Every structure is written in C-alpha cells, then in structure tokens.
Amino acid sequence: MTSWQSSFIKTHTLTDSYISDVEPIVQWVKAEYTKMMGLPFCLGLNGAQGSGKSTLAAYLAAALGNDGISVAVVSIDDFYLSPEERQMLATNQHPLLKTRGVPGTHSILQAIDVVDSFKAQRQFILPRFDKSQDKPLQSQFWQKVETPPDILIFEGWCIGLKPEPAARLKSPVNSLEAKYDSSGTYRHYVNNCLAQDYQQLFSLLDKLIYLDVQTFERVYQWRLQQERQLKMRLGEGMNDLEVAEFIKYFERLTVWGLASLPKQSDLTIRVNEAHRFSIE
DSSP states (O other), rough: OHHHHHHHHHHTTTHHHHHHHHHHHHHHHHHHHHHHTTTTTEEEEEEOSSSSSSHHHHHHHHHHTTTOOOEEEEEGGBBBOOOHHHHHHHHHHHHHGGSSSSSTSSSSHHHHHHHHHHTTTEEEEOOOTTTTTEOOOGGGSHHHHHHHHEEEEEETTTTTTTOOGGGGGGOOSSHHHHHHHHHHHHHHHHHHHHHTTHHHHHHTSSEEEEEEEEHHHHHHHHHHHHHHHHHHSOOOOOOHHHHHHHHHHHHHHHHHHHHHHHHHHEEEEEEEOOOOOOOO
C-alpha cells in the first residue's frame, strides 16, 4: 500500500481491504479511458445513498491522478435547485417537490452545459450545494476548472436511470406516496422530468458504473449510519425518524434502479452489507 493510499484509508475511515476491492474498478476505468484515444471521457457513477459512490469517485480521481490522468468529480447533488425555486415547483406542480432529491429538483440544463463544455474541452464551473443549509453555495465558492481534465466523473443516485414504465406508476411504493400522492401527480411529474432533460444529460455519458446495493433496506441502514457520524462530527444531522421519512422520496427510483441498472450499466459492482465491492 502506498503512502497516498494509506492516507486515503485513514481520511475516509476505511478498512485496508478497500484497496484490493477497488483495484479492478480502477483498472477497468483506465482501460475504458485508453479506448477513448485521447477524447474527453465522461464516466457516470450511480449508487444509492450510502453506497459509497462519493468515496469511490474520490478514490478513482486520486488513483488515476497518480498515474498522470487528470480527473474532476461532480455530483448531481451540486445542481439542486434553491429552496425558493423548489417552493415555486411545490406551488405550481406538487407540494412534495419542495424537498430536494428527485428528478425535477435539479438545475439539469446547467449540468448539461457543464458536460458539454467538458466534451468541447472548454473551461467550466462546477457549482456546489450546501446540504446543511439546503441551498447552493454562493458562486464565489464554486470550482472553476480552467484546464479541462482527461476524465469527468459524474456521480449521483439517479445517474443513468431510464424513466419508469407506466405500469409501475399505478400504485404508491410507500406511505409517503400513499398519503401525499394518491392521485399519482407527483410521481408522474418526476417520471416526465426523468424522461426529458435528464436523458439528454445521461446521453453524454461515455460509460456507466452501477453500485448494486441489492436491497433498499440497506439504504436506510447506511443513511442512518451517515447521519449518526455527521452528528458525532458536526453536532448536527437528521434523527432516525427524519432519515426514515427522507429516504422515502428516493425509494421509488432507487428500487427501479435495482431492477433496471444491472442490465443497462457498463460495469455493475455488487456492494454487500459490509460495503465490500465485487464486480458482477
């Protein structure tokens, strides 16, 4: 293990096995990048909340950078609309859209512009979103990328998803939808958003990696873990009940991803209950 790997393990509180688990993924990305023959390579990375996608993206950036391949990482979370914009959606479309998360609550045209600029090898700016304040950071804190990297990793919980078939929209998936979306207006709106500009964004991805967590129940347990760690570190975070309610917004499309993305992605990585990775 190299010094930078040891430092990464310590910073992210990982076990030593992470390095051996992730090495085949690093080699796969390098091979796919080589096939691009020097063209800009946009890599999509989909994983449910708590799956480890942000850590994996950071590790890939470090490992590839160590081999002389420059990488920038952006999350779809950084394109969330402001509370004011979401309030307008809540007023005009459906009250549940006040809560960030689902397709329709991102500035997706801005995301498309970022990837277009990367592909054209123009400088671009990566926005940043402050989840603790539930609003975008002021633009002076955004990341200006003046020299376009070799690879742009675009990570997020709904990256690469196709819209759900109409038959899946007929019934609510949980108590949130049953109580607040009995008519189906909300889920149809979200699905229509996913079918439109989001597909334009996803069409710009050269390859897609999917972290397959296998069951939605794990998402709840891992999100609980994240929030408890956040509370220990910063003294703030959601309580267990708030976590249970919050992840209901993500359940429908996370479950759809579990059903659809293993067949659709270019590389599927099975994530077990101990967060160990294995390539399927």
